Amino acid sequence: MKIAIFYGSTTCYTEMAAEKIQAEIGVDQVEIFNIKDVPLRDCQQFDLIIFGISTWDFGELQEDWESTWDDIEALSLHGKIVALYGLGDQQGYGEWFQDALGMLHDKVLPQGANIIGYWPNEGYEFEHSKALTDDGELFVGLSLDDETQYDLTDQRIEQWVAQIIDEVAELLVD
Numbered sequence: 001m002k003i004a005i006f007y008g009s010t011t012c013y014t015e016m017a018a019e020k021i022q023a024e025i026g027v028d029q030v031e032i033f034n035i036k037d038v039p040l041r042d043c044q045q046f047d048l049i050i051f052g053i054s055t056w057d058f059g060e061l062q063e064d065w066e067s068t069w070d071d072i073e074a075l076s077l078h079g080k081i082v083a084l085y086g087l088g089d090q091q092g093y094g095e096w097f098q099d100a101l102g103m104l105h106d107k108v109l110p111q112g113a114n115i116i117g118y119w120p121n122e123g124y125e126f127e128h129s130k131a132l133t134d135d136g137e138l139f140v141g142l143s144l145d146d147e148t149q150y151d152l153t154d155q156r157i158e159q160w161v162a163q164i165i166d167e168v169a170e171l172l173v174d
Contacts, residue, residue: 001168004031006043007052008064013087013146014052020154021050021085024161036064040071048168049080049113051141053104054087059096059130061103072107081171082108083117083164084141090126091148098143102130105140116167117141119160123152 005022009015015034022030030050033042043049054062061069086101109115118138121129124145131139142160144153 001048002031002046003029003048003050004033004043004046005050005052006033006035006038006040008035008062008068009052009054010056010062010064011054013144014054014062017085017087017144017146017153017157018050018052020157021052021161024157025165034064035068040068041075044076044080047081048083048164049077050083050085050164051104051108052085052087053100055089055093055096055098055100057096058093059099061100065100065104069107072104072111075108075111077108077111077113080113081168082113082115084108084115085117085144085160086131086139086141087144087146089147090124090145094126095128097124097126097129097145098131098139099129101139101141101143102132105131114171115140116171117160117164119143119156119163124149 005018088098
């Protein structure tokens with residue numbers, strides 16, 4: 001299985017999370033791409049695609065994602081497995097926590113991918129998020145807050161990677 005992480009990162013936190021996810025899965029098994037440097041369409045050559053995005057200011061997209069946003073609609077992700085992770089600040093921007101993650105999920109979903117890696121919202125304190133599932137119990141991907149919960153990032157990545165590996169195995173059996 002070919003695995004890749006495609007991320008956009010302004011302050012390097014989303015990139016550092018990508019590197020931690022890669023290390024957890026296996027450095028020799030995962031390729032990492034900054035969407036600032038490679039066309040987003042390159043993700044189509046992989047079986048498992050992990051997208052990383054951060055929320056900026058008042059629920060806005062990270063600048064590299066914003067500049068490639070319309071490219072998502074041209075992707076053919078049928079038969080692909082996609083997992084998402086996002087970074088946000090739940091205390092400083094609690095009304096928009098992980099909004100970009102939710103917007104990315106909503107943009108990728110119609111492209112036909114099997115989205116995995118939904119993550120519990122327990123242990124977070126925020127007012128609102130576009131990244132919650134309809135029942136409000138899960139984020140649409142791994143939610144990281146390196147501003148106020150940096151000490152939980154490694155543990156969350158470890159647990160999430162184990163979860164997505166299990167979910168991939170279940171999809172391949174079906």
